[in-house]
Amino acid sequence: MTEKMVRCRRCHDVFDASEDSCPRCGTKYEPIAAAPAPAEGFFVDKYVASPFEAPTTPVHEPAPRSGPSLLVGAGVAFVVVALVFGALFLGGAFGSSPAPTRQAVVARTQAPTPSPSLPPSITRALVEFADPKFSAHIYVNTRATVSARMASANQGYTLFSSLDATVEAGDEAGTLTIGGIATDFTLIGNELSLRSRTTGHYAPVSTISPYYLLLPLFGLTDVKMLEYAGDTKGVTGETLNHLVSTPWWTPDKSKLAVLDVGTLPEKIEKISLDLYVQPDGTPVSATFTAWTDATNGEHLVQIVTTYTFTSVGTAGPIIAPTA
Secondary structure: OOOOEEEOOOOOOEEEOOOOEOOOOOOEOOOOOOOOOOOOOOHHHHHHOOOOOOOOOOOOOOOOOOOHHHHHHHHHHHHHHHHHHHHHHHOOOOOOOOOOOOOOOOOOOOOOOOOOOOOHHHHHHHHHHHOOOOEEEEEEEEEEEEOOOOOOOOOOEEEEEEEEEEEEOOEEEEEEEEOOEEEEEEEEOOEEEEEOOOOOOEEEOOOOOHHHOOOOHHHOOOHHHEEEEEEEEOOOOOEEEEEEEOOOOOOOHHHHHOOOHHHOOOOOOEEEEEEEEOOOOOEEEEEEEEEEEOOOOOEEEEEEEEEEEEOOOOOOOOOOOOO
């Protein structure tokens, strides 16, 4: 047995080459012709004796890992560098430069609206009224109208009163007329005396109604109680300053109306004063108005009182009555 095993080309069974045919299928064995020798110079000759060397497998080193530790290290290094440069800067290592100048920004406040100029006549008039030696002849006339809506008999009515008096250095003397009844009076040293209609003699009274107390005129005590409304012409053509009252003015209504307003059926709600004076403050005339309106604008109660001044500064003297 040659122990040269071959494969049948038909059934592919393996058998010994020394046998002539395949023991399985009987196919005759025909040996394969040997390959011709290669010519000189073929690449087979060049590499036939080259020993085979297995390639060396390269070993890769693991790349350095990046992670929190690397970031922490970089952050620490940055902080250290910043601290060093900060210390050098504070120490003047880089030289000093002038600090930037900050310009102060000042908020612009809006200028207040200037108050309208007031004529000197306002101050002079107040000085005139407050003068304890003020003297004048004053005539006061009042007309009070009550609407029919306020009257018990559903019929309106009108009340009249007047005061004709001379004032001088705080004293007064004259005639008061209310409802057609005239009463002579004197007010000397704050003592009021009335002339009796039956005896004709003056007798002091204990109660003084406010309309007997003319001074100080109109209760004007401060310049803010008046404002300038313009100029106008008087009866004789003279220039007069028109002064009007402001909300600061809160007078005694009965005193100005020469009438007890408490007896009227409706409370007075609104008041106004129009005062006409010469440029030097001398009073010429005035109008006091007081009223209360209904929701439709109708006057429920209206009082109109006019004042006329003459002999300002020259009236008097007032002589106490002897009888």
